[in-house]
Amino acid sequence: MKIDYKTTTSLALENSDCLILPVFSNYVLQKMGQTLDKNSQGQIARLIQGDLELKLGSTLMIHDPRGVNVQRILCIYYGAQENIDTVHFQKIITTAAKATNKPGILTVSICLGDFPLIQHSIVDTIPQVISAFEGGFYVFEDFKTAALNTCALQSVELLFNTQIDKNQLDVAINTGKALAEGIHLTKQLSNLPANHGTPSHIAKIAQSLEKTYPTLSVEVLDMDDAVVQNMGGLLAVAQGSAQAAKFVIIRYRASKTKPDQSPVVLIGKGVTFDSGGISIKPAFRMEEMKFDMAGAASVLGVIKTAAQLELSVPLVGILPLTENLLGSKAMKPGDVIYTLSGKTVEIIDTDAEGRLILADALTYSQRFNPAVVIDIGTLTGAIGIALGSAASGLMTTDADLCRALEAAGKFSGDRVWSFPLWEDYYEMIQSNVADVANVGEGGAGSITAAAFLSRFVDTTKWAHLDIGETAYVTGKNKTATGRPVALLVQYLLHYCQSLN
Numbered sequence: 038m039k040i041d042y043k044t045t046t047s048l049a050l051e052n053s054d055c056l057i058l059p060v061f062s063n064y065v066l067q068k069m070g071q072t073l074d075k076n077s078q079g080q081i082a083r084l085i086q087g088d089l090e091l092k093l094g095s096t097l098m099i100h101d102p103r104g105v106n107v108q109r110i111l112c113i114y115y116g117a118q119e120n121i122d123t124v125h126f127q128k129i130i131t132t133a134a135k136a137t138n139k140p141g142i143l144t145v146s147i148c149l150g151d152f153p154l155i156q157h158s159i160v161d162t163i164p165q166v167i168s169a170f171e172g173g174f175y176v177f178e179d180f181k182t183a184a185l186n187t188c189a190l191q192s193v194e195l196l197f198n199t200q201i202d203k204n205q206l207d208v209a210i211n212t213g214k215a216l217a218e219g220i221h222l223t224k225q226l227s228n229l230p231a232n233h234g235t236p237s238h239i240a241k242i243a244q245s246l247e248k249t250y251p252t253l254s255v256e257v258l259d260m261d262d263a264v265v266q267n268m269g270g271l272l273a274v275a276q277g278s279a280q281a282a283k284f285v286i287i288r289y290r291a292s293k294t295k296p297d298q299s300p301v302v303l304i305g306k307g308v309t310f311d312s313g314g315i316s317i318k319p320a321f322r323m324e325e326m327k328f329d330m331a332g333a334a335s336v337l338g339v340i341k342t343a344a345q346l347e348l349s350v351p352l353v354g355i356l357p358l359t360e361n362l363l364g365s366k367a368m369k370p371g372d373v374i375y376t377l378s379g380k381t382v383e384i385i386d387t388d389a390e391g392r393l394i395l396a397d398a399l400t401y402s403q404r405f406n407p408a409v410v411i412d413i414g415t416l417t418g419a420i421g422i423a424l425g426s427a428a429s430g431l432m433t434t435d436a437d438l439c440r441a442l443e444a445a446g447k448f449s450g451d452r453v454w455s456f457p458l459w460e461d462y463y464e465m466i467q468s469n470v471a472d473v474a475n476v477g478e479g480g481a482g483s484i485t486a487a488a489f490l491s492r493f494v495d496t497t498k499w500a501h502l503d504i505g506e507t508a509y510v511t512g513k514n515k516t517a518t519g520r521p522v523a524l525l526v527q528y529l530l531h532y533c534q535s536l537n
């Protein structure tokens with residue numbers, strides 16, 4: 038799907054098949070809405086007051102409105118103006134996008150001035166509109182052999198009732214398109230069934246990015262390399278599966294970055310299928326464990342966006358990729374493994390595998406003298422009990438990094454919520470046999486997972502993002518969300534601004 042985004046200050050609608058019009062509580066319309074309503078001699082107001090349900094996101098399509106030069110107006114109920122944050126805004130745009138997915142609608146118009154957003158300038162909302170719009174149109178149908186969902190939409194026209202600098206608009210549109218592309222890649226990879234999205238396949242996709250972007254270089258380590266390096270965490274998980282594990286390092290450096298600038302390292306959990314291993318999971322919804330590589334997929338999405346935007350910060354992506362199965366060589370509860378760091382781990386539960394492969398990746402990351410390390414993974418089911426899908430779990434010991442990620446989450450609508458990492462949690466993962474146990478006793482499952490990871494981080498600024506509940510929608514309509522690509526891209530955009 039290739040949608041063309043155009044901007045205009047003319048507010049002319051003759052080339053548009055559908056205008057999206059927000060309706061606020063008490064049927065209040067904003068500036069453009071009021072003008073159109075006047076031209077229609079009050080027809081729009083009468084229709085919405087009669088037919089528009091006062092439920093967030095409910096829609097009413099008005100065909101051939103009187104006195105207005107547009108075929109359709111899609112009215113969408115937006116609620117009270119003072120409640121509008123980015124999350125709310127994006128939900129409304131996504132719903133509106135879905136409602137305009139009709140064979141007869143080739144061009145859609147939105148007047149951004151009619152969508153006031155707290156703390157955002159109109160220009161700042163453009164990337165949000167683009168990513169939310171494309172999100173509304175996304176379907177995963179790579180494995181459907183018939184009846185493909187074809188999208189008729191060719192262009193979205195963003196109308197402005199104030200004069201805005203053309204250069205700023207171009208930058209905002211490019212940012213939005215690059216973000217949407219990164220999110221799309223992440224969704225496509227995360228949605229892959231595990232028999233297709235194998236570690237080798239994901240590694241090949243990473244390598245293919247190198248061909249599109251000369252600023253990227255990709256290195257793929259195989260099992261033999263992992264043995265030479267002593268990556269005991271990755272090998273312990275991989276030994277139960279016939280699929281060969283891979284360890285991918287993807288580097289991004291724009292020509293304008295200083296050669297001695299330290300990179301931001303992003304590490305993504307890449308378990309292409311998590312059966313739980315010998316500590317096997319229940320069968321109910323086990324198919325969703327194909328999403329257990331969403332962390333790795335999000336790192337590739339962020340790096341693609343960064344390369345597209347030529348961001349001025351050097352990046353390193355590290356993707357430990359493996360299945361967690363229960364072949365005859367599989368690790369067992371009670372086993373003790375030697376990780377890349379040299380530290381030993383007692384395996385209490387083979388289903389706590391993500392932290393084992395991330396431990397090796399965290400140790401490996403120290404080679405790059407990183408400025409910041411962020412690891413991302415579907416680490417625990419417990420994070421969904423605490424937060425639902427409203428936010429990803431954030432655990433960090435660095436107050437500045439915590440604030441920066443929270444701010445990026447608020448700005449992008451891809452939120453995080455921070456948890457403590459007190460000494461108590463480290464006591465819970467002590468082992469009487471090895472240096473550390475892979476599971477803690479006494480609750481706080483998401484925090485003890487982070488406490489485990491922090492044992493493999495040295496002095497660097499480090500944060501852990503648990504996306505166990507945010508990376509995909511569960512159930513019959515299961516699908517990847519592309520989170521937390523928007524969060525991380527926003528974090529990097531702010532980071533680059535702070536370098537200047």
Ligand code: BES
Nearest residue numbers: 386388389390415416417418419476505
């Ligand atoms: N991949 C799972 C976490 C998960 C479960 C994410 C369900 C999304 C939905 C992870 O490897 C895991 O199994 N974690 C265990 C940890 C436990 C053994 C301490 C969990 O959450 O139950």
Ligand code: ZN
Nearest residue numbers: 311388389390
């Ligand atoms: Zn697991």
Ligand code: ZN
Nearest residue numbers: 308311329391
């Ligand atoms: Zn897992």
